[in-house]
Amino acid sequence: MTEIRIGLIGTGGMGKAHATAFHNVPLVFGPEPGRPILEIVADVEAAALEQWAGAFGFARWTTDWRAVVADPAVAVVDITTPNHLHAEMAIAAAQAGKHLYCEKPLATTSADAARIVAAVEQAGVISLVGFNYLRNPAQAFARQLIAAGELGEITLFRGVFDQDFLADPEVPFSWRLDRGLAGTGALGDLGSHTIAFAQVLVGEITEVCGLNATRIHDRVVPAGGSGYAAKAASGAARRAVENEDIAECLVRFANGAVGTIGTSRIGVGRKLALGYEIQGTRGSLVYTQERMNELQLYRHSDPERERGYKTIYIGPEHPGYKAFFGLAGIGLGYNDQKIIEAHALTTAVALGRLVQPDVRFAYQVNKVIDAVDLACQERRWVRVSEFDTAVDQPQ
Numbered sequence: 001m002t003e004i005r006i007g008l009i010g011t012g013g014m015g016k017a018h019a020t021a022f023h024n025v026p027l028v029f030g031p032e033p034g035r036p037i038l039e040i041v042a043d044v045e046a047a048a049l050e051q052w053a054g055a056f057g058f059a060r061w062t063t064d065w066r067a068v069v070a071d072p073a074v075a076v077v078d079i080t081t082p083n084h085l086h087a088e089m090a091i092a093a094a095q096a097g098k099h100l101y102c103e104k105p106l107a108t109t110s111a112d113a114a115r116i117v118a119a120v121e122q123a124g125v126i127s128l129v130g131f132n133y134l135r136n137p138a139q140a141f142a143r144q145l146i147a148a149g150e151l152g153e154i155t156l157f158r159g160v161f162d163q164d165f166l167a168d169p170e171v172p173f174s175w176r177l178d179r180g181l182a183g184t185g186a187l188g189d190l191g192s193h194t195i196a197f198a199q200v201l202v203g204e205i206t207e208v209c210g211l212n213a214t215r216i217h218d219r220v221v222p223a224g225g226s227g228y229a230a231k232a233a234s235g236a237a238r239r240a241v242e243n244e245d246i247a248e249c250l251v252r253f254a255n256g257a258v259g260t261i262g263t264s265r266i267g268v269g270r271k272l273a274l275g276y277e278i279q280g281t282r283g284s285l286v287y288t289q290e291r292m293n294e295l296q297l298y299r300h301s302d303p304e305r306e307r308g309y310k311t312i313y314i315g316p317e318h319p320g321y322k323a324f325f326g327l328a329g330i331g332l333g334y335n336d337q338k339i340i341e342a343h344a345l346t347t348a349v350a351l352g353r354l355v356q357p358d359v360r361f362a363y364q365v366n367k368v369i370d371a372v373d374l375a376c377q378e379r380r381w382v383r384v385s386e387f388d389t390a391v392d393q394p395q
């Protein structure tokens, strides 16, 4: 058993999810082959951080993220800060020889994501990006079904990710609405997960066109808190929203499939409506994260009088579930996906092997985001290869 010392940067919503996941990896999966140790954590505000570090069992804490990167005990630098900080932190971590665990989107632009890819690959470190929804055993099973030809040739992908956490116009401004700190809006924040589904389940997206809209044009400036926790002071000034609330796009895949990807962060009634319909020549799959323990499968080869979608309940036969429960129907939740993800990372680091989705996969997601954003601005079809960089050249 190898001890893998984690240096976490950021203690917001995702910092909590990552720390919780690392605690649970040995409890759910057992200590082998890699046991995560919560070594050091960084954030910006000392008093809150000291309390947080104690509550989550970190041995040490610091308000200087560079101390985490430079710490000789740390094997994995785990980045859960707002998007604009990922590139600088990830590149510094790779250059210090640390393995990398980074939240999505990898960067605010594909150009910055390419710089991360170059640094990680030059350093030869392992990287994993937090597309945790791919870790649901339902998705591993969907991949198996598609690879086994159960759907035949994929013809259509319709993907969505709608939430309504910004539907109320009185929800205050946060870094997610600042173009410099977040990059795109709903597209990068939510749509990046749908693009990741599309890449894994169907393949490379080559061409896109799109339409986006900002429907709530300004918001009150918060008095405190960050991310979803921001709170507004009464009578506070308002600030212009700098990125889109809604994005809808048409996509073409390298294998000839076509599709749509749509996302809204003001989608009233939608709580975690991340999902897809994948149609093939022999069958179809339908999934929504709001019912994450179910997958709908239609087989066109069924006798005509029995044709229809059936509900598959995710259980121990589906990769990743058995470590939690021996029976189907009990069900996994959001944090369980993070435990599976953290386990994939600690296993990869302990065994010295690469793991997916890595920074190169996430760079491709960033290129699709940039292509859709440009298509929206210029009202034209955009080839994703318009965003190719030096890291796309054969090595």
Ligand SMILES: NC(=O)c1ccc[n+]([C@@H]2O[C@H](COP(=O)([O-])OP(=O)(O)OC[C@H]3O[C@@H](n4cnc5c(N)ncnc54)[C@H](O)[C@@H]3O)[C@@H](O)[C@H]2O)c1
Pocket (backbone or CB within 6 Å): 009, 010, 011, 012, 013, 014, 015, 042, 043, 044, 065, 080, 081, 082, 083, 085, 103, 104, 105, 130, 131, 132, 189, 226, 227, 228
């Ligand atoms: N995979 C998912 O399901 C998922 C869900 C939500 C967010 N995210 C991603 O996780 C990242 C963080 O999102 P969040 O919701 O946790 O945000 P958040 O605002 O809740 O937390 C960000 C934390 O980073 C800290 N921070 C800011 N600057 C820092 C610095 N210089 N040094 C150290 N710490 C600093 C903040 O103080 C805060 O505690 C984003 O990239 C976001 O897109 C992923």
